[in-house]
Amino acid sequence: MLSKLIRATTRRRMVHFRGGGRVIHRSVGRGPRWLSSGVHNIHSNWQESDFKIPERTVHDVLSPTLVISLPNVRHNIAEMINLCSGNVDRWRPHVKTTKMPLVWRLMMESGVRNFKCATIREARILAEVAEDEGLLADVDILVAFPLHGANLRALGDLATKLSSCKFSCLIEDSSDVGSVPSNVGYFLDINPGMDRTGRPLSELASKVDDLAHIVSEHGSSRFLGLHFYDGHSGTTHCGNERQDFLFPLYDELLDFVKQLQESGVTIPEIITSGTPSCTTALKYEGFKEAAFVHRVSPGTTVFHDYKTHEENDDLASILRPAAAVLARVVSHPSPGSLHVIAGSAGSF
Numbered sequence: 001m002l003s004k005l006i007r008a009t010t011r012r013r014m015v016h017f018r019g020g021g022r023v024i025h026r027s028v029g030r031g032p033r034w035l036s037s038g039v040h041n042i043h044s045n046w047q048e049s050d051f052k053i054p055e056r057t058v059h060d061v062l063s064p065t066l067v068i069s070l071p072n073v074r075h076n077i078a079e080m081i082n083l084c085s086g087n088v089d090r091w092r093p094h095v096k097t098t099k100m101p102l103v104w105r106l107m108m109e110s111g112v113r114n115f116k117c118a119t120i121r122e123a124r125i126l127a128e129v130a131e132d133e134g135l136l137a138d139v140d141i142l143v144a145f146p147l148h149g150a151n152l153r154a155l156g157d158l159a160t161k162l163s164s165c166k167f168s169c170l171i172e173d174s175s176d177v178g179s180v181p182s183n184v185g186y187f188l189d190i191n192p193g194m195d196r197t198g199r200p201l202s203e204l205a206s207k208v209d210d211l212a213h214i215v216s217e218h219g220s221s222r223f224l225g226l227h228f229y230d231g232h233s234g235t236t237h238c239g240n241e242r243q244d245f246l247f248p249l250y251d252e253l254l255d256f257v258k259q260l261q262e263s264g265v266t267i268p269e270i271i272t273s274g275t276p277s278c279t280t281a282l283k284y285e286g287f288k289e290a291a292f293v294h295r296v297s298p299g300t301t302v303f304h305d306y307k308t309h310e311e312n313d314d315l316a317s318i319l320r321p322a323a324a325v326l327a328r329v330v331s332h333p334s335p336g337s338l339h340v341i342a343g344s345a346g347s348f
């Protein structure tokens, strides 16, 4: 069952090893950055040995192959929970950067129950893993996009099929609420300036009464809170500079929260942050001991990557590289050139 699910979520081959070895790492989805040579130059506190795939793995497995270090995955999950001061309930990991039931199972074993995903397929497979673990009724899955048409209906169908699991999506405007299936919850998506999705706070603040009316008309229990993805903060330096950039945004967000609450809306949850901003968000006092649950949603922290390592000192000091692409040199056709196979074109 497990291997079937792994195949269903990744077209690449994947092997994992349990012996403490660490692995070569490549950042996923943030521009190519190979670290197979000159590893000793990349960062003072990463050593060449951090990237060594065990000889036996290199010898035994067909390549190209995705190699996962389970000890390092476990380590990174535990460190994320530590960052949340031991309160796993403050972490809603995005699963698009891990895409693997095996890893999702480890998260569930560590107590993670709230997840974010990008596709209906990820939502379905994640829910199947939860069902397999006997956790379906405890798991909460947000498909973190505004959905429309067939996609929205597919999420409704999934929520009907796996009815004890909690599913939700994003809405951008009160007029979207009517089309969300009645068994699916929703978060109001706010655009904090990166222009991914959502409406700016200034626009939403002028519609608070309308929002309050729609929320109560459609059953307030389906309104699950606010989604405020501040992923663009990766462009600022970490430390005080990032804090100076983000805290005023969070202050604005809390002003909006206050307005909604004064209009009678209960806000169960506020979701912020991918990897670059999660440590800053976790330090923001207004998110602690609040009337809502605040959750951060980094996913890249589970496998970790070099970009994160380079741009986030606080994460670089605690996370380990946990995923690698085992590539192969197939030819050395002329002096100074190598033909390396690392992707699907050279799969077996």
Ligand SMILES: Cc1ncc(COP(=O)(O)O)c(C=O)c1O
Pocket: 094, 097, 116, 144, 229, 231, 273, 274, 275, 276, 297, 298, 299, 300, 301
């Ligand atoms: C809406 C949303 N939430 C969370 C994340 C996870 O962020 P990261 O990959 O930085 O961990 C992403 C990633 O793009 C995202 O789009």
